[in-house]
């Protein structure tokens with residue numbers, strides 16, 4: 487039993503390029519925190535709610551042709567606003583720990599930098615649509631950009647072959663190397679601007695090594 491259950495919970499986000507192993511690391515951290523007796527909610531964006539998962543399908547399916555960058559950004563935020571209302575805020579109000587695979591930093595990196603919509607538009611929308619909700623900690627998994635993207639491409643090819651859902655999640659993987667370089671630059675700029683929130687974790691080692699780094703960070707920064 488954890489004391490002080492009436493206290494607001496903690497919001498932790500995982501960020502990084504496609505194929506950095508975010509989801510694996512999120513699962514591993516969730517297991518450790520649960521074993522220590524915490525209520526943990528694992529979730530992701532775009533998605534995390536029924537409505538959000540429908541939006542995710544539109545956003546990631548490579549059959550979605552000609553989506554404008556602004557429409558793409560608006561859909562990311564539509565999914566997020568629903569996710570905050572339905573999942574994140576209620577869990578934090580219960581005192582839970584929310585581990586979220588991607589959040590607004592993804593929109594700033596991918597749409598702001600990758601699609602060149604700029605940081606200010608993203609940050610303004612975040613204020614209006616997300617009540618400016620900020621994670622206590624953001625774990626930015628950093629690795630070689632080209633390697634990450636080729637890993638993500640392989641995984642998605644494999645997943646769409648075995649998929650019975652009738653859609654793939656390849657739309658972003660089709661982007662150019664220049665796009666992912668801009669996304670990577672975006673992430674580094676965010677980390678530089680907000681060093682108190684964003685911790686860069688080297689993800690080039692084994693999953694076990696990366697997990698150790700993350701667990702240590704969470705212990706230190708969040709006293710969990």
Ligand code: TYD
Nearest residue numbers: 503504505531532562588592593596638658
């Ligand atoms: P995700 O499922 O986390 O992909 P991966 O496991 O390959 O990292 O995210 C799906 C894609 O959506 C990913 O290419 C990044 C993109 N994305 C944005 O462009 N903007 C956003 O705001 C979010 C949340 C994701």
